[in-house]
Amino acid sequence: MVEIKLKNVSKSFKDLKALDNVSLTIKDKEYFIILGPTGAGKTTLLKIIGGLIKPDSGEVLFNNKNVTKLSPGERNLGFMFENYALFPHMTIYDNIAYSSRVHARDPKQTQKIVEQVLMMTLLTGRNEALPEEMSGGMKQRVALCRALMNLEQTKLLILDEPLKALDAGLRMSLRRELLLMAKSQLLELTVIHVTNEEEEAMMLADRIAVMNEGKVVQVGTPYEIYYQPKNLFVANFMSEINYFNGKCVKNGEVLNHNNLNSEKLDDIFLQIKKSSIPMQIDIGMNNFLTAFIERKTYNEMKNGDRVLLVVRANHIKIRLGHRKKDKHNAILGRISRRKFMGVFYRFEVLVKINGSEKIIIVTNPATSEIHNSILEDSEVTIYFPEELGIIFKHPGKDVVNKVLKLE
Amino acid sequence: MNVTKTFDDGKVLAVDNISLIINDGDYIFLLGPSGCGKTTTLRMIAGLEQPTEGKVLIDGKDVEGVPPEDRDMGFIFQHFEIFDQMTVWENVTFGLEMRGYEEDYIIKEAKKALKTVELLEYADEYPSIFGNPGLQKLGIARAIATGAKILIMDEPLGSLDPKVSKVFRHELRNLIKDLGLTAIHVTHNQEEAMAIADKIIVMRAGRILQMGTPYELYENPKSIFVANFLGETNFFQGFVLKLLGDGIIKIWTRLGGPKLFCNDYGNGFNLDDNIVIAFRYEDIYLFPLNYNFEKSRYDWSKMEFFKAVLKSKRFIGSTKRFYLALDNDDKFLSTKPGTFVENYKPGEELIVGIHQDDIHVFKAPDDLMYELSLM
Numbered sequence: 201m202v203e204i205k206l207k208n209v210s211k212s213f214k215d216l217k218a219l220d221n222v223s224l225t226i227k228d229k230e231y232f233i234i235l236g237p238t239g240a241g242k243t244t245l246l247k248i249i250g251g252l253i254k255p256d257s258g259e260v261l262f263n264n265k266n267v268t269k270l271s272p273g274e275r276n277l278g279f280m281f282e283n284y285a286l287f288p289h290m291t292i293y294d295n296i297a298y299s300s301r302v303h304a305r306d307p308k309q310t311q312k313i314v315e316q317v318l319m320m321t322l323l324t325g326r327n328e329a330l331p332e333e334m335s336g337g338m339k340q341r342v343a344l345c346r347a348l349m350n351l352e353q354t355k356l357l358i359l360d361e362p363l364k365a366l367d368a369g370l371r372m373s374l375r376r377e378l379l380l381m382a383k384s385q386l387l388e389l390t391v392i393h394v395t396n397e398e399e400e401a402m403m404l405a406d407r408i409a410v411m412n413e414g415k416v417v418q419v420g421t422p423y424e425i426y427y428q429p430k431n432l433f434v435a436n437f438m439s440e441i442n443y444f445n446g447k448c449v450k451n452g453e454v455l456n457h458n459n460l461n462s463e464k465l466d467d468i469f470l471q472i473k474k475s476s477i478p479m480q481i482d483i484g485m486n487n488f489l490t491a492f493i494e495r496k497t498y499n500e501m502k503n504g505d506r507v508l509l510v511v512r513a514n515h516i517k518i519r520l521g522h523r524k525k526d527k528h529n530a531i532l533g534r535i536s537r538r539k540f541m542g543v544f545y546r547f548e549v550l551v552k553i554n555g556s557e558k559i560i561i562v563t564n565p566a567t568s569e570i571h572n573s574i575l576e577d578s579e580v581t582i583y584f585p586e587e588l589g590i591i592f593k594h595p596g597k598d599v600v601n602k603v604l605k606l607e
Numbered sequence: 608m609n610v611t612k613t614f615d616d617g618k619v620l621a622v623d624n625i626s627l628i629i630n631d632g633d634y635i636f637l638l639g640p641s642g643c644g645k646t647t648t649l650r651m652i653a654g655l656e657q658p659t660e661g662k663v664l665i666d667g668k669d670v671e672g673v674p675p676e677d678r679d680m681g682f683i684f685q686h687f688e689i690f691d692q693m694t695v696w697e698n699v700t701f702g703l704e705m706r707g708y709e710e711d712y713i714i715k716e717a718k719k720a721l722k723t724v725e726l727l728e729y730a731d732e733y734p735s736i737f738g739n740p741g742l743q744k745l746g747i748a749r750a751i752a753t754g755a756k757i758l759i760m761d762e763p764l765g766s767l768d769p770k771v772s773k774v775f776r777h778e779l780r781n782l783i784k785d786l787g788l789t790a791i792h793v794t795h796n797q798e799e800a801m802a803i804a805d806k807i808i809v810m811r812a813g814r815i816l817q818m819g820t821p822y823e824l825y826e827n828p829k830s831i832f833v834a835n836f837l838g839e840t841n842f843f844q845g846f847v848l849k850l851l852g853d854g855i856i857k858i859w860t861r862l863g864g865p866k867l868f869c870n871d872y873g874n875g876f877n878l879d880d881n882i883v884i885a886f887r888y889e890d891i892y893l894f895p896l897n898y899n900f901e902k903s904r905y906d907w908s909k910m911e912f913f914k915a916v917l918k919s920k921r922f923i924g925s926t927k928r929f930y931l932a933l934d935n936d937d938k939f940l941s942t943k944p945g946t947f948v949e950n951y952k953p954g955e956e957l958i959v960g961i962h963q964d965d966i967h968v969f970k971a972p973d974d975l976m977y978e979l980s981l982m
Contacts, residue, residue, distance in 0.1 A: 237768050367640050367795050372839070397769045402923040426924050437770060439924055514925040537781065540822045542801045542838050543889050543926075543942075546777070563925070565889070571822075 202262055202356050202390050203228050204249060209258030211244055218244040219255070220414040226392060231382050233401040234394045235437070236411035242394045243360055245411070249392060250358050251275050262356075277356040278347030286331040286342060292318075293327040296345045313349060316386075337370045344378075348387070357382070359393040363400065371400075379404050398438050402426070410434050427588075428475070428494075432508065432595060432603050440513040442560050443600065444489060444553065446481035450503040478586055481507055484554025489529050491589025506594035513561040515588040518547060519581050520573050527583040533560065535578045545570055549582055610651060610661035621647040623813035624661070634783055634790045636800040638836075639810035645793045646761060648810070652791060653759045654678050665757075680757045681750020685765040689734045689742050695721070696730040698745060702753045720752035724782065739767045740775040744782075751786060758783065758790040764799060776802050797837050801825070809833050827872070831969050831978040834885040841888065841939040842979065844971060847880045858968070860884055861937050867911050869966040881971035890965035891941035893917075893929060893951065894958040909963045915939075917955050931959065 204226040211219040219241045226232045234242045247253040249260060251272040260268045267275055286295050296314050318327070331339055340362065347357055362378070363371045382389045395401055401408050402422045409419045410433075418430040429435035432443070476492040483489055491509050493501075501507075524530045533551035536559065544563045551560050562582055564570055574580060595603075611624050622644040629635050629652075637645035650656040651663055654675040662669050670678060682688070690698055699720055703713040721727040724744040734742060743763055750758055763779070764772040780803045783790050794800055800807050801821045808818040809832075817829045821837075828834035831842070845860030845867075854871040862884070869884065876882065892910075894900075900907055915931040918938070926942040929951070933939075941959070951957060972978045 237770060399923065403921065403928075422922050422924070426922070440773070512925075539777075539780070539802065540820075540825070542798075542821070542825050543887075546802070548777075 205261040233405035235401040240411040241414040280347040444509040448505040449480040490586040493591035523581040530583040636804040643810040644813040681755030683760040685762040720748040760792040885967040888942040892960035
């Protein structure tokens with residue numbers, strides 16, 4: 201059993217504020233992902249949890265016990281880093297058994313555990329191989345085995361970009377293995393895993409902490425992060441998005457929101473309905489769009505306040521021809537580029553909003569209907585269901601540019 | 608044409624008798640896992656390596672002995688090769704000066720190139736102000752200023768953060784298409800290749816496995832490796848049960864039992880041939896047990912149906928992944944976006960549907976695990 205708490209943790213390297221007042225709770229047996237771009241402070245946070253770096257201020261608690269001053273060895277956890285850090289002169293078996301030998305555990309017991317972890321990671325029979333004789337995927341598994349050996353007491357596994365160096369296909373299968381292992385009845389691990397890939401985070405995490413510029417921006421389940429992002433940064437990080445500048449329309453009446461598409465009424469939409477409400481925004485020249493906004497933000501807004509509406513590229517539907525009348529939140533446009541991507545087609549749609557031209561990105565499943573009918577230069581209608589549009593207070597043009605350029 | 612390259616006195620065969628044609632204005636990808644020979648192929652086209660056998664032709668002319676700088680090519684590598692100590696302007700003009708152009712011409716071309724990649728306003732700055740996409744754009748400006756018609760790119764997005772790379776790859780394609788350049792781009796990242804390429808050349812172990820548009824490769828993979836490498840695919844082993852003529856065969860697999868019909872795809876299968884079927888995660892429809900097919904407006908006549916139990920599901924953003932198991936405990940995955948009901952619960956028995964045309968059939972290889980290993 202291990203529950204980890206960080207309280208107001210900060211860390212600077214010279215002038216660089218790597219972590220800025222971070223507080224987090226990681227629950228027992230949770231697969232917890234720390235996600236963010238390079239330089240967000242993810243690895244520093246991980247090293248502070250592992251005891252490899254001491255924070256300037258703040259506390260690290262394991263099961264409510266302050267471990268801030270304890271060394272990594274005293275914290276009893278398993279580490280695995282991007283470059284594996286295997287001993288090149290030792291066989292697979294010796295690499296894995298190393299820590300048990302250092303801790304002078306019973307050799308027979310050690311052998312039993314090593315055999316168990318080898319079986320779990322499909323490495324049985326390869327005991328005598330040296331790291332240089334192994335593929336990237338195998339090295340990754342050996343490093344994982346070694347990390348697992350250390351987990352007798354706390355069952356806390358710390359992974360820093362463990363799949364980064366691997367080819368895409370291999371990464372996919374090892375993700376699945378990692379998850380199976382973490383959740384297996386035998387191990388029941390608590391895992392803290394750092395990555396800069398949102399897809400990896402979505403596939404593995406029970407909860408995700410999104411970091412940017414030394415701060416934790418949002419913590420939540422993949423659902424919450426995807427459908428209810430706290431701000432533009434989080435929304436944009438999880439997938440390709442479009443945004444519209446507009447003005448809040450608030451004439452005293454709250455829109456009726458019982459018209460959600462019942463076919464899609466999944467848990468998440470019920471959740472969105474609870475915490476958010478629909479609002480109309482004015483995007484200029486007598487055009488209006490409807491989307492959802494957090495209740496709290498809605499209450500703070502006045503009619504005419506500047507807002508930003510965000511819609512994910514895959515939440516916008518595309519139909520041939522001008523069909524503005526029969527679709528809600530519809531905009532007319534022309535396909536300027538289309539590209540087949542495998543599961544999806546990606547369209548760049550040229551639209552006119554408030555008198556100026558703008559490109560809207562739309563990704564739709566590559567059905568034969570779409571493949572045959574929606575071509576470059578086609579006139580189309582694009583539209584989105586209101587529950588999938590997210591309205592924020594407008595953060596200002598500079599912030600929008602900075603976030604979308606990811607600089 | 609028939610190009611072979613060996614290293615280490617013939618001991619290492621890097622590229623094994625390959626022939627390919629790259630059309631003017633095409634954005635081509637050389638795609639494959641590490642060690643497949645894609646970079647060696649690129650370097651031979653660029654003149655950075657000489658073929659051991661075979662010829663490289665550009666515009667019909669044999670370019671044997673023509674050095675890289677005389678092949679009208681620009682080079683973009685993973686690690687930029689930008690001069691840090693020079694300004695953005697000097698980085699672009701340097702190559703033109705080396706070629707001895709007149710000053711007026713240099714200024715005109717450098718301005719045009721920087722404007723094209725939207726970096727003109729940064730001309731007097733040093734490259735260190737840019738993030739990685741900015742550096743790659745500067746590399747492109749430098750290449751087009753010297754009049755390059757062909758861009759040679761080796762993992763140009765390799766050092767970008769995944770999120771940045773996913774945004775920049777569309778920008779890169781649009782830029783190169785708008786300029787009308789021919790581009791040859793090496794990567795091991797199949798998603799990147801699918802997103803950018805006009806044509807993809809899939810390589811493995813020094814050979815070309817298949818080439819075609821992303822659509823052709825995705826819809827009609829000619830090998831298990833290509834089916835597995837591009838996209839997310841389930842595989843099942845089986846054998847041919849009946850030949851029905853018109854290219855339709857009836858097969859037995861552990862999936863669906865003795866009742867699957869599918870296309871022969873010109874393979875010319877015989878009775879009892881061992882086969883492997885492949886089908887994409889997103890091609891699997893899921894229905895509740897009580898689904899009324901007669902009431903639906905769709906034509907189900909070419910659909911194959913069987914039952915499976917939903918083991919678990921995971922939300923991953925644009926899709927959900929449904930992990931399913933058959934009676935015999937064989938497992939497979941579905942990610943069909945926009946499936947009718949998304950509220951299926953783990954443990955629930957479901958009806959699974961696959962369209963006959965979405966089942967790809969291959970001759971069973973000697974070693975299926977090797978074919979699926981992506982090495």
